[in-house]
Amino acid sequence: MSDSFDVIVIGGGPGGYVCAIRAAQLGLKTAVVESRGNLGGTCVTVGCIPSKALLQSSHLYEEAHHSFASHGIKVGKIELDLATMMARKDDVVKQNTTGIEFLMKKNKISYIKGYGRIAKAERDAHQVTVKDLDGKEATYTTKYVVIATGSEVTPLPGVSIDEKQVVSSTGALTLAKVPKSMVVIGAGVIGLEMGSVWRRLGAEVTVVEFLDFILPPMDGEVRKQMQRILEKQGMKFKLGHKVTGAKPGKDGVAVTIEPAKGGPAETINADVVLVAIGRRPFTQGCGLDAAGVKMSNRGFVEVDENFQTNVEGIFAIGDVIGGQMLAHKAEDEGSVCAEILAGQPGHINYDAIAGVVYTWPEVAGIGKTEEQLKEAGIAYNVGKFPFTANGRARANGDTDGFAKILADAKTDRVLGCHIVGPAAGDLIMEVAVAMEFGASSEDIARTCHAHPQLAETVKEAALAADKRALHI
Numbered sequence: 001m002s003d004s005f006d007v008i009v010i011g012g013g014p015g016g017y018v019c020a021i022r023a024a025q026l027g028l029k030t031a032v033v034e035s036r037g038n039l040g041g042t043c044v045t046v047g048c049i050p051s052k053a054l055l056q057s058s059h060l061y062e063e064a065h066h067s068f069a070s071h072g073i074k075v076g077k078i079e080l081d082l083a084t085m086m087a088r089k090d091d092v093v094k095q096n097t098t099g100i101e102f103l104m105k106k107n108k109i110s111y112i113k114g115y116g117r118i119a120k121a122e123r124d125a126h127q128v129t130v131k132d133l134d135g136k137e138a139t140y141t142t143k144y145v146v147i148a149t150g151s152e153v154t155p156l157p158g159v160s161i162d163e164k165q166v167v168s169s170t171g172a173l174t175l176a177k178v179p180k181s182m183v184v185i186g187a188g189v190i191g192l193e194m195g196s197v198w199r200r201l202g203a204e205v206t207v208v209e210f211l212d213f214i215l216p217p218m219d220g221e222v223r224k225q226m227q228r229i230l231e232k233q234g235m236k237f238k239l240g241h242k243v244t245g246a247k248p249g250k251d252g253v254a255v256t257i258e259p260a261k262g263g264p265a266e267t268i269n270a271d272v273v274l275v276a277i278g279r280r281p282f283t284q285g286c287g288l289d290a291a292g293v294k295m296s297n298r299g300f301v302e303v304d305e306n307f308q309t310n311v312e313g314i315f316a317i318g319d320v321i322g323g324q325m326l327a328h329k330a331e332d333e334g335s336v337c338a339e340i341l342a343g344q345p346g347h348i349n350y351d352a353i354a355g356v357v358y359t360w361p362e363v364a365g366i367g368k369t370e371e372q373l374k375e376a377g378i379a380y381n382v383g384k385f386p387f388t389a390n391g392r393a394r395a396n397g398d399t400d401g402f403a404k405i406l407a408d409a410k411t412d413r414v415l416g417c418h419i420v421g422p423a424a425g426d427l428i429m430e431v432a433v434a435m436e437f438g439a440s441s442e443d444i445a446r447t448c449h450a451h452p453q454l455a456e457t458v459k460e461a462a463l464a465a466d467k468r469a470l471h472i
């Protein structure tokens, strides 16, 4: 392997590997350094992909229990084979990691296995040292370094994660048996997704959340509706509470909680505790300090609008630079960063990045929430349409939720969209495209939507923004 490159990307997650592909497509000699032993990062190995595999399997299990009969499908005794479910999940992960390795070969990208560190920061000739799994070191020279080292679980003081009884999202993806009870700390995306998986498989799940509501960044109406739906499904919530300790023992974990605003402590016992209070940037041992790269006081790498750090030729993308910690945001930053390195202009519209929670029903949001518009003093129109009034949702037997479009009161430009409902994550993408093109809600309303489609709910919400929904 050559020891000199145009670009070395440190970290082979969705940000890093996509950056490497785009750089190679643009003719740059590229290497990607990854220490995990496979490519795909958090997302593919312990994040998006395995969690979605388990969400899908557990959704089918729940459907078999609760929905098949109403469709006139009789099944015998339904049994859970958790080992097979887990093996399927592992296989899905493997298909993805090997697929990415193939993409590296196809694009003639050097895949360097090991831990990367910036050994010397020198304009146009930075040095990156990689320590491989046997401890052997090799040094490479490169014009540009892209830091794409991602994030890690935020620990909670007083609660130590052993990945058996007290687990992070990683341990929650590999439990060997269904716990009778589970306490989830944090009603964010991971808490609700992984909490849903284990509740569907039979655990009694209690979610403890510091704030007075679930899913903090989402639109307020969406948060309330989703909490009601999850409660109806059997998930319990302890809102406005913080966890102050978790003591594992022979009979489970004793979790101490206190009201966030002060008050008497109480103890909840659970077989398993999932800590899901957020993620923090990961830059350990990367040589950033020695290279003089500036970081925020929360540990995020600081970059300018071109993803360049304060050190010329050193760039950073993905979770490690903060913002929405999402795989598609990291991927787009990877592509755009590579285009900038190749001398092209690059641009990301951070106002049109959808956030999706893959519970059932799903939750999806893009652009501004009503709370944000009110705070900014922007006059807006609201169009809302429930799935109960959508023919396809009725046919599917999936009528929980609604779609809501927020449009500028003066110009009708779409400012945001928030959906709770079946396949909300897919449905929101037409609004993402509309927002990218600066569309009005009238543009969505006048677009002919195929019938019978769940997407007609979005069209009707757009019509409702002008008080002329047709089917309600």
Ligand code: FAD
Residues within 6 Å of the ligand: 010, 011, 012, 013, 014, 015, 016, 033, 034, 035, 036, 040, 041, 042, 043, 044, 046, 047, 048, 049, 051, 114, 115, 116, 117, 148, 149, 150, 151, 169, 170, 190, 282, 284, 285, 286, 317, 318, 319, 320, 325, 326, 327, 328, 329, 330, 358
């Ligand atoms: P990462 O994916 O974290 O990749 C960084 C890589 O760098 C890692 O593989 C790490 O091993 C490697 N690395 C670090 N330091 C070094 C070094 N010095 N040398 C070599 N290699 C190094 N996002 C979504 O959009 N949709 C989802 O459904 C979703 N589900 C998730 C579920 C879970 C349980 C979790 C934990 C996260 C989920 N996310 C989801 C978030 C998503 O995984 C991250 O936003 C995304 O992976 C960030 O990509 P990245 O490339 O910045 O970093």
Ligand code: NAD
Residues within 6 Å of the ligand: 156, 185, 186, 187, 188, 189, 190, 191, 193, 208, 209, 210, 211, 214, 215, 216, 241, 242, 243, 276, 277, 278, 279, 324, 325, 326, 355, 356, 357, 358
């Ligand atoms: P999160 O930020 O989504 O939610 C953390 C929750 O924990 C918040 O509601 C917060 O108020 C609460 N919290 C914080 N400290 C607490 C405490 N001491 N006690 C009780 N509650 C506390 O974080 P997450 O769910 O851990 O997810 C991490 C990241 O991974 C997110 O940024 C998310 O974007 C990403 N992710 C995305 C997806 C997806 O896109 N579907 C799925 C999983 C993870």
